[in-house]
Amino acid sequence: MKFYKYHALGNDYLVLNPADFPAQATSACKLLDGPAGNDRTPSKWGSAPPSEAEVRLLCHRHYGLGSDGILWGPVETLDNVADAVGDRAKQDNAAQPRPNGRPRMLRIYNPDGSEAEKSGNGLRIFARYLAEHGLVQGDTFTLQTVGGLARVEIIDRAAWRLCIGMGRATFASAEIPVAGPSRDVLGESLDLGRDRHFSFCAASVGNPHCVVPLPEISEELARRYGPEIETHPLFPNRINVQFMQVIDRANIRIEIWERGAGYTLASGTSSSAAAAVAHRLGLVDSQVTVHMPGGTLEINIAPDWEITLTGTVTKVSEGQLSPDLFSFLDRV
Numbered sequence: 001m002k003f004y005k006y007h008a009l010g011n012d013y014l015v016l017n018p019a020d021f022p023a024q025a026t027s028a029c030k031l032l033d034g035p036a037g038n039d040r041t042p043s044k045w046g047s048a049p050p051s052e053a054e055v056r057l058l059c060h061r062h063y064g065l066g067s068d069g070i071l072w073g074p075v076e077t078l079d080n081v082a083d084a085v086g087d088r089a090k091q092d093n094a095a096q097p098r099p100n101g102r103p104r105m106l107r108i109y110n111p112d113g114s115e116a117e118k119s120g121n122g123l124r125i126f127a128r129y130l131a132e133h134g135l136v137q138g139d140t141f142t143l144q145t146v147g148g149l150a151r152v153e154i155i156d157r158a159a160w161r162l163c164i165g166m167g168r169a170t171f172a173s174a175e176i177p178v179a180g181p182s183r184d185v186l187g188e189s190l191d192l193g194r195d196r197h198f199s200f201c202a203a204s205v206g207n208p209h210c211v212v213p214l215p216e217i218s219e220e221l222a223r224r225y226g227p228e229i230e231t232h233p234l235f236p237n238r239i240n241v242q243f244m245q246v247i248d249r250a251n252i253r254i255e256i257w258e259r260g261a262g263y264t265l266a267s268g269t270s271s272s273a274a275a276a277v278a279h280r281l282g283l284v285d286s287q288v289t290v291h292m293p294g295g296t297l298e299i300n301i302a303p304d305w306e307i308t309l310t311g312t313v314t315k316v317s318e319g320q321l322s323p324d325l326f327s328f329l330d331r332v
């Protein structure tokens with residue numbers, strides 16, 4: 001049961017490859033009742049992704065390895081993905097060329113156990129993992145996520161700097177989704193009660209984002225209001241939150257509260273969404289450097305709103321999961 005840990009500007013992920021987890025007959029309850037023999041391995045992995053509780057445990061900063069999420073792959077199919085989201089992957093699949101053969105698919109899980117449609121840092125990390133293990137050839141290839149196809153280019157293997165095609169940004173309420181009439185969600189007011197409200201825009205790059213432009217931002221602001229906005233009834237699938245300060249026409253700064261993960265030091269899809277919103281509002285040009293507590297990402301916005309993201313990946317460690325780990329499954 002191997003794991004590989006990486007971070008992208010401090011946004012850390014565990015890569016788990018199904019091939020390292022042969023399907024087990026055990027069930028999670030056997031782990032709770034103690035082992036029959038020494039059989040304490042995760043239930044049914046290999047043929048199916050880890051359960052929500054197993055994801056929460058692995059990502060737990062004390063009982064587990066600690067992580068901002070799990071990258072499960074490569075997998076061959078997006079079976080049992082919710083139709084609505086799966087359809088977008090199928091549309092994207094049909095619409096875009098597949099340079100370099102078959103895409104490799106990965107599933108992305110947040111530390112709360114929820115599944116995410118896309119992760120910009122996760123895609124760069126997974127691309128490095130595949131390249132380091134000879135699971136892809138060459139420097140350009142395609143990855144598939146539940147939120148659509150992503151083209152990868154390894155720009156510099158020494159520095160592990162990669163460019164990812166993040167797909168097309170949309171501001172359409174139905175595609176994000178945002179409740180209410182069909183419209184582009186720009187400059188709307190979000191009432192949080194206690195006479196606190198924010199002007200916001202919303203966007204999707206395969207996963208949903210609420211962007212709050214402000215003259216001043218801080219970690220404290222993200223931690224204080226992020227949870228309320230993430231779970232606001234206006235957002236049926238919850239939402240990632242960015243508080244955004246526009247520095248000049250080529251630089252923005254964001255503080256991030258991620259859906260299902262909380263405060264993070266960096267986020268690829270958040271950078272893409274915030275830069276797209278700033279561009280749509282006419283506040284920045286098409287090449288934007290996004291500054292975050294964990295570092296910077298370069299975002300390019302094409303005239304058709306196709307987003308590309310460029311940044312580095314750092315490897316932290318690799319190792320074996322101990323079966324003992326799963327005896328705390330009932331604590332998370």
Ligand SMILES: N[C@H](CCC[C@H](N)C(=O)O)C(=O)O
Binds near residue numbers: 117118121122267
């Ligand atoms: N929490 C996000 C997924 C991870 C996004 C972030 N880590 C990135 O690099 O894009 C969601 O539920 O949509």
